[in-house]
Amino acid sequence: MKFVASFCLTSMLAFSALAHEAHSEVKPEDAKDYRQGVFQTLKWNIGGLVAMAKNPDIFDKDHANLLAQRLHLSGGMILEGFTDDSDMVQGSDAKLEIWDDRPGFEAAVNNYLEKAGLLVDAVAKAESPAAYMEQVKELGGSCKACHKKYRN
Ligand code: HEC
Incomplete structure (x- = not known):
C-alpha cells in the first residue's frame, strides 16, 4: 500500500514538473x-445565451446548459495564458498591472468563476431565458470589471 502511494506521488510530481516545463517554453x-x-x-458562449433571450423561440435548454458550462470551464483556462514573459508581447491589450498585481488579477478571475458557477445553476433551473438573464448580466459585470482594471 505504502509503495503504491509513494509511487503515485512520485509520478504525479514528475508529471507536474513536465507540465510546468512545457509551459515555460511557450x-x-x-x-x-x-x-x-x-x-x-x-x-x-455568452453571446449564445443572450441571443436566446432576445429570441426566446430559439431557446433550447440543453444548448443553454452547454453554453453555461463552457463559460464556467473556459474561465479556468484564463490564467495559463498570462505566462511570465508575455507581458510586453505585440498585439496584446493586456495591461502590465496583470504582472505587477497577480493576486488582484487572480481575484478578478475568481470573481468571474464564481459568477459563472451561479450561471450554470441558474440555467439548469431555468424554463425560459428570462429566468437566467439576471445571472448573465452578473457574469457580464465580472467581464467588465476585469477589463476596466486589466485591459487597455
Ligand atoms: C480576469 C480578467 C478578465 C475576465 C474575467 C474577462 N476578460 Fe476579456 N480580456 C481580459 C484581458 C486582459 C484581455 C486582453 C488580452 C490580450 O490582448 O492579451 C481581454 C480580451 C478580451 C477580448 C478580445 C480578445 C481578442 O481577440 O483580442 C474579448 C472579446 C473579451 N476579452 C471578452 C470577454 C468576455 C465576454 C468576458 C466575460 C464573459 C471576459 N472577456 C472576461 C481580461 C478579462
Whole structure:
C-alpha cells in the first residue's frame, strides 16, 4: 500500500514538473494567441445565451446548459495564458498591472468563476431565458470589471 502511494506521488510530481516545463517554453506570441482565443470563446458562449433571450423561440435548454458550462470551464483556462514573459508581447491589450498585481488579477478571475458557477445553476433551473438573464448580466459585470482594471 505504502509503495503504491509513494509511487503515485512520485509520478504525479514528475508529471507536474513536465507540465510546468512545457509551459515555460511557450512563446509569448503563442500565450497571447491562446488567451485571446479563450476570451473569444467566452464572448461566443455568452453571446449564445443572450441571443436566446432576445429570441426566446430559439431557446433550447440543453444548448443553454452547454453554453453555461463552457463559460464556467473556459474561465479556468484564463490564467495559463498570462505566462511570465508575455507581458510586453505585440498585439496584446493586456495591461502590465496583470504582472505587477497577480493576486488582484487572480481575484478578478475568481470573481468571474464564481459568477459563472451561479450561471450554470441558474440555467439548469431555468424554463425560459428570462429566468437566467439576471445571472448573465452578473457574469457580464465580472467581464467588465476585469477589463476596466486589466485591459487597455
Ligand atoms: C480576469 C480578467 C478578465 C475576465 C474575467 C474577462 N476578460 Fe476579456 N480580456 C481580459 C484581458 C486582459 C484581455 C486582453 C488580452 C490580450 O490582448 O492579451 C481581454 C480580451 C478580451 C477580448 C478580445 C480578445 C481578442 O481577440 O483580442 C474579448 C472579446 C473579451 N476579452 C471578452 C470577454 C468576455 C465576454 C468576458 C466575460 C464573459 C471576459 N472577456 C472576461 C481580461 C478579462
